[in-house]
Amino acid sequence: MATQVxxxxxxxxxxAARAAQELQDGYYVNLGIGIPTLVANNIPTGMTVTLxxxxxxxxxxxxxxxxxxxxxxxxxxxxxxxxxxxxSYFDSAQSFAxxxxxxxxxxxxxxxxxxxxGDLANWMVPxxxxxxxxxxxxxxxxxxxxxxxxxxNSKAGDAKFIPECTLPLTGKNVVDMIIxxxxxxxRVDHESPFRLIELAPGVTREEVRExxxxxxxx
Amino acid sequence: xxxxxxxxxAALEGLLADGMIIAAGGFGLCGIPERLLDAIxxxxxxxxxxxxxxxxxxNEGIGKxxxxxxxxxxxxxxxxxxxxxxxxxxxxxxxxEFTPQGTLAERMRAGGAGIPGFYTKTGVGTQVAEGKExxxxxxxxxxxxxxxxxxxxxxxxxxxxxxxxxxxxxTARNFNLPAATCGKICIAEVEEIVPVGxxxxxxxxxxxxxxxxxxxxxxxxxxxxxxxxxxxxxA
Numbered sequence: 001m002a003t004q005v006x007x008x009x010x011x012x013x014x015x016a017a018r019a020a021q022e023l024q025d026g027y028y029v030n031l032g033i034g035i036p037t038l039v040a041n042n043i044p045t046g047m048t049v050t051l052x053x054x055x056x057x058x059x060x061x062x063x064x065x066x067x068x069x070x071x072x073x074x075x076x077x078x079x080x081x082x083x084x085x086x087x088s089y090f091d092s093a094q095s096f097a098x099x100x101x102x103x104x105x106x107x108x109x110x111x112x113x114x115x116x117x118g119d120l121a122n123w124m125v126p127x128x129x130x131x132x133x134x135x136x137x138x139x140x141x142x143x144x145x146x147x148x149x150x151x152x153n154s155k156a157g158d159a160k161f162i163p164e165c166t167l168p169l170t171g172k173n174v175v176d177m178i179i180x181x182x183x184x185x186x187r188v189d190h191e192s193p194f195r196l197i198e199l200a201p202g203v204t205r206e207e208v209r210e211x212x213x214x215x216x217x218x
Numbered sequence: 219x220x221x222x223x224x225x226x227x228a229a230l231e232g233l234l235a236d237g238m239i240i241a242a243g244g245f246g247l248c249g250i251p252e253r254l255l256d257a258i259x260x261x262x263x264x265x266x267x268x269x270x271x272x273x274x275x276x277n278e279g280i281g282k283x284x285x286x287x288x289x290x291x292x293x294x295x296x297x298x299x300x301x302x303x304x305x306x307x308x309x310x311x312x313x314x315e316f317t318p319q320g321t322l323a324e325r326m327r328a329g330g331a332g333i334p335g336f337y338t339k340t341g342v343g344t345q346v347a348e349g350k351e352x353x354x355x356x357x358x359x360x361x362x363x364x365x366x367x368x369x370x371x372x373x374x375x376x377x378x379x380x381x382x383x384x385x386x387x388x389t390a391r392n393f394n395l396p397a398a399t400c401g402k403i404c405i406a407e408v409e410e411i412v413p414v415g416x417x418x419x420x421x422x423x424x425x426x427x428x429x430x431x432x433x434x435x436x437x438x439x440x441x442x443x444x445x446x447x448x449x450x451x452x453a
Binding site for chain 1 (some may be wrong): 245246247248249271294295296297298299304307308314316318319320321322323324326327338339340341342343344345346376386387388389390391392393394395396423440441442443444445446447448449450
């Protein structure tokens with residue numbers, strides 16, 4: 001990837017690449033829809049990472065070739081995918097048993113709002129968006145580590161890492177790391193505050209402070 | 219005991235009633251019982267409650283039953299990609315019990331396994347927990363969720379033998395398995411019915427005890443919601 005000195009912050013792909021740095025060899029990982037899906041393209045060479053699809057598959061392969069598309073083989077975003085030699089299939093109850101039961105090491109999810117105490121809202125805007133939570137509530141309740149990848153600010157310029165969520169929650173005190181286009185925040189456990197641990201290229205601490213309403217350590 | 223029926227209409231005979239609860243398999247349009255859903259549309263039965271992960275898309279799957287206003291309530295985790303659904307919901311014509319996907323799968327599994335309720339961490343501190351019993355186990359809060367017992371289950375399998383042993387294919391298994399177990403009666407539609415003895419007993423996903431009626435639904439024109447492909451690298 002070429003370094004773009006003149007641009008500021010991270011692109012969607014670069015945010016996904018930053019999330020991929022959190023992967024470890026042997027991890028079982030669930031990736032949400034949108035930017036999180038791009039993490040799959042950034043798994044370090046030589047590292048074994050198994051991707052779980054909550055509709056009932058371990059070992060998600062790449063998108064299929066045109067003549068190998070199979071309507072019976074899709075990911076949780078309902079996109080056609082392929083299988084790998086080590087893949088396995090199972091039903092939805094089994095799928096969420098492994099999610100809820102703490103067997104998945106890491107989930108990368110999108111977010112609308114994250115609060116300073118780690119609450120996540122990403123499933124509903126009352127009166128507007130009524131799609132539903134899908135598997136997000138189960139993932140944040142059961143997966144060992146939760147990374148939220150989201151734009152630092154909304155299209156209207158509002159902060160998304162805020163003191164308290166205004167939207168209906170997906171989970172309370174569940175987020176471990178936030179990766180935005182400007183910065184990375186991390187906390188060591190669910191009792192600790194978030195700490196700013198990394199800035200995207202060209203971004204200053206002052207700018208992050210200006211565009212964030214949540215309290216965090218620096 | 220003959221489980222095989224000539225078609226979906228015949229298999230549904232005597233089982234449909236207004237206001238009933240139906241558990242349906244499928245994830246998006248993958249592994250949905252299309253023949254049975256079409257026959258339910260044609261029957262005109264109404265005020266249905268569907269326990270189903272999704273509500274189909276416009277004019278596909280349960281989407282067809284929304285269009286004909288046969289559905290009173292959905293118990294679902296995700297209902298995007300469906301304009302008619304959105305319209306009816308916002309107009310207050312359709313009731314929705316949003317249920318986290320894993321909780322929905324477990325509610326079906328539990329219902330079919332004789333477990334009327336279970337405690338889960340999913341949804342604690344959210345809207346989903348409203349009005350539900352909270353119990354602390356080992357220092358963590360859990361909410362009580364109810365098992366689902368449906369009047370009827372409609373599911374889609376890949377291969378069945380004549381006794382009703384069922385195999386699913388790839389990610390089309392999804393909710394079909396738990397949904398099949400939670401109905402008082404379960405009808406399965408499959409792509410192929412083979413003689414007893416043709417399937418390896420070690421490879422049965424759903425044992426015949428859960429399948430009361432069976433139809434051959436083939437040929438299927440399986441729909442794809444998002445066709446995503448990669449290019450072959452030039453040799």
